[in-house]
Amino acid sequence: MPKALFRYLPILSWARVYTRDTATSDLVAAVIVTIMLIPQSLAYALLAGLPPEMGLYASILPLVAYAIFGTSRALAVGPVAVVSLMTATAIGQLGLSTPGDIALAAITLAFLSGVFLTLIGILKLGFLANFLSHPVIAGFITASGVLIAASQLKHILGIDAGGHTLVELGISIARHIEDTNPITLGIGVSATAFLFWVRKGLKPLLRKAGLGPRLADILAKAGPVAAVAVTTLAAWAFGLGEHGVRLVGAVPTGLPPLSAPSFDLSMWRTLLLPAVLISIIGFVESVSVAQTLAAKRRQRIDPDQELIGLGTSNIASALSGGFPVTGGFSRSVVNFDAGAETPAAGAYTAVGIAIATLLLTPLLFFLPQATLAATIIVAVLSLVDLSILKKTWEYSRVDFAAVSATIVLTLLVGVEVGVSAGVLLSIVLHLYKTSKPHVAEVGLVPGTQHFRNVLRHKVDTLPGVLTLRVDESLYFANARFLEDYVLGRVADCENLDHVVLMFPAVNEVDHSALETLEELNRRLAEQGITLHLTEVKGPVMDRLQRSHFLHDLSGRVFLSQYDAWCALKPGASEGAEKKGVAAQ
Template sequence: MIERLLPGIAWLRHYDRGALQGDALAALIVTIMLIPQSLAYALLAGLPPEVGLYASMLPLVGYALFGTSSALAVGPVAVVSLMTAAAVGNYASVGTPEYLGAAIALALLSGLILVLMGLLRLGFLASFLSHPVISGFITASGILIATSQLKHILGVDAGGHTLLELVNSLAEHIDAVNLPTLAIGAGATLFLFWVRKSLKPLLIRLGLGPRLADSLAKAGPVAAVIVTILLVDFLSLDEAGVRVVGEIPQGLPPVTLPPFDLALWRDLLPSAVLISVIGFVESVSVAQTLAAKRRERIDANRELVGLGAANLMASISGGFPVTGGFSRSVVNFDAGARTPIAGVMTALGIGLTALLLTPLFRELPKATLAATIVVAVLSLVDLGALKRTWNYSKTDFAAMAATIALVLAVGVEAGVVAGVVLSVALFLVRSSRPHMAVVGQVPGTQHFRNVKRHQVAVSPVVLSVRVDESLYFANARWLEDKLYDMAVADRALKHVVLICSAVNDVDASALESLEALNERLKDAGVSFHLSEVKGPVMDKLKRSHFLDDMTGKVFLSQYDALAELDPAATREALHASRPPRSAATV
């Protein structure tokens, strides 16, 4: 029973020395990677740097207890940090106690929403965010985040929430660029790009093992932090205008409570919902990808509870919304993490850093943290997906392009909402005019194919139509009119057979349309039949009077239907020579 409530406990039953060694090594590497990331993402969210450290401790423990992934590394991530800044920035000014309080309240709301979704088993709702919308959102967010960090690399006081505002503000302040800051920021950015692309192959050529080389490459941001801190300290660059992190309070995160302001909670609720859904989609996709490599199973609903627990832990420890990060989860997996205990060990490492090492970060340039963010988020930008999506599906391209454009032009929340709404609208438009095909019998077989794509035999008295979509309110009347028009256009026609092999559901509106079509065809002297109806659909139809009133029959297969309705044509087609096999699609 306790393992059902706390899935993380199950890992302890089979925990051995090998798992301990793998988790310890992974925790060490992820801790080194997470320290600069947590400071940087706090900067991105407009929060004090120590808040990033706080958000990287207890949330990992919360997820370890309730999550189901052995390798997912939870903590601050770029996209959620950006969404936090956008949401909280509408309520308070950066640097004020109200701003921090709103960020903590946002973490609490996100945690409550995620836990509630998990308890209600609503993990499937994430499917309403189509991949093109998610891809477009992440790409646009990456561009927006990278642009927002240029002010720290240039050392200017630029601002803005949209791409145009940011670019205009940067242009207005370009004459105030601080050259030492630019040197540090540009140098750190180039170094981190080089580390990401070239350091590992170089270390392997020098004789290091692939695993050690990869671990050292992942520590590149730490090297950038150490070097730039030493530069600022030895050259007194802070006196030359280089902006540094400043004093970071030592100690573990304090127990905090978010402000219980109902008006604030109401204002933050829409943002909390979006952050929860976006964070869950990003996290569960990473968890499932890594789980597949070990043939493990991820429970989406328990993942919701695990991420909810992580955010609740963030809210009581002075943090802000968190989720599973792609890059650090991959590092955690590759470093050998065997269980969520690696996350607990990482939390301990961050805790020791907060207790003992925070004075060392006083001279850390904000430009270095900005460079860390820029390099991390630009790896998420995939503009090539626009071309690929355009070539494959124009409707999906429209949703993706709209998401990108609105995120850049209006903001992250407007972009993702518009993308979801457009995806649903395009789905309704597409499914309201489903693909329909008149089919005929392939000579020499019992198979039926589209008359426009194959050489088939067609009965003069039977119209066989396959509809490739479930029948529901959006397409019911269109299907009724289309079938009726096709039937009355041929005076020799005696039967209409609707092939339902691709129909997974018939809702009440569609049932009424089928009943109306049956009556209209009856008045025209044409019988209406169904074939290849799936079991669940047949169960629903049996609960109505439609089958009793239908002028025709329900056939197990289309061949059975044609064999009874026009046996002569069926036998002739069955014994005819079969045409050469075509490469055409069905």
């Protein structure tokens, strides 16, 4: 088969070596993830402001699509908290009121996200996600976790409240706090406390009772299912719906319907930017999880193919009545810990969810919405990591400012502004940090051939020679800084004959930087100062050789800084003609 086919269809690689033992491991993992995913899918649909069945629909075909096109052996795709919140925010901008229109908007959003992810995957643009700094993403996810938890308090209290920011939610909840339903509050608080206890306390308790580690783990993961079952039974038995407890209500039975997105251009214009933001955040979260899990088994993933895997998953979600999906952290870790060997575990999970939509949905009629809200709150609070503020404050004030701005904007202005600010801040931070490259004057460590910063080590320097080590690639944003820095240092030195630029950390010299080096060479020559380069990397040297710079260079290119030291020290014979030395 052509290599390109294996490149775009990773299933062809692992399916050839699929065995009965592997299938057994995948089936066991699928059972555990299915148990976990059913209440999560319902809860995240509720968070997105959508009918609960759409959460189930978004957990069937997307898993199958990822099994075909994805490269991670353990990633579990489906609805996740942050993307669900962003979906609710995006649809809210449209001002829709009918359930059918809202569902169609969610389907369209998933389609747009899928097309965008697939296209940048085909074009191999996955590297663009590298411009998002981890602290900024951590800040956005932390703020989103707080916002999501706050948005679910209305379901815990049984009141009407709304808002897209923390302030709006707080004001709205305060205005309606008197309408709190005591029974709903009791269900919500009890379910939340139970789920928090299940996360930490149930598994050790089951192990003490003599259960094996695998069975204890399965039962602990089934905690949300137990909360759903008990509260649903209580609502049915005691007729809690008649006492003001809000229930999920009728959930359609059957497999996902074949759906199509809207092709209304005005809707596309409104949803395009949210779709791009959802795609970026979803991809970063998904790839981070996939790479972490792959590293534990000494496996690798292909980020560009992951874009295609996530893109086709979202397109599949749109075609089956779902909403935007991505790789979820909690369910992927569960999938990994449960022993999933291949993406087939996701396909088996899809079968389990499909069976649930066929047989179990009538049982969800009496499920209290407070229970689903408790499930969301417990899940998202694990995303909140305020320690990132302390870490960045101690390590980098610039990163701290970016994280703080992202958190504050997300909480006080909204999700889209927060994530947009995070993306912009990530790019600005990169440009800021590289626009002022570290440049150090270096000297020879006595008794060695090593050169170090004169401000940090006791070193020897040569009279009439200024040696500067450039610790960053040179491009349009920092080229002028280097020129000003060198000329400033030259102005401070007396009786200077040579300037040596060390390039051991320079991996790139773009055309703007080349012009700067040419200008620097000319201005130094006018002052009677010779410019030399040392330790130029091969790819950089190749480019310089394609220009006139080396021909016009007033000095030489040395293989190592020690060679330059020996050639330029007093008494050394430099020869009458200038010659270039091949770079490393």
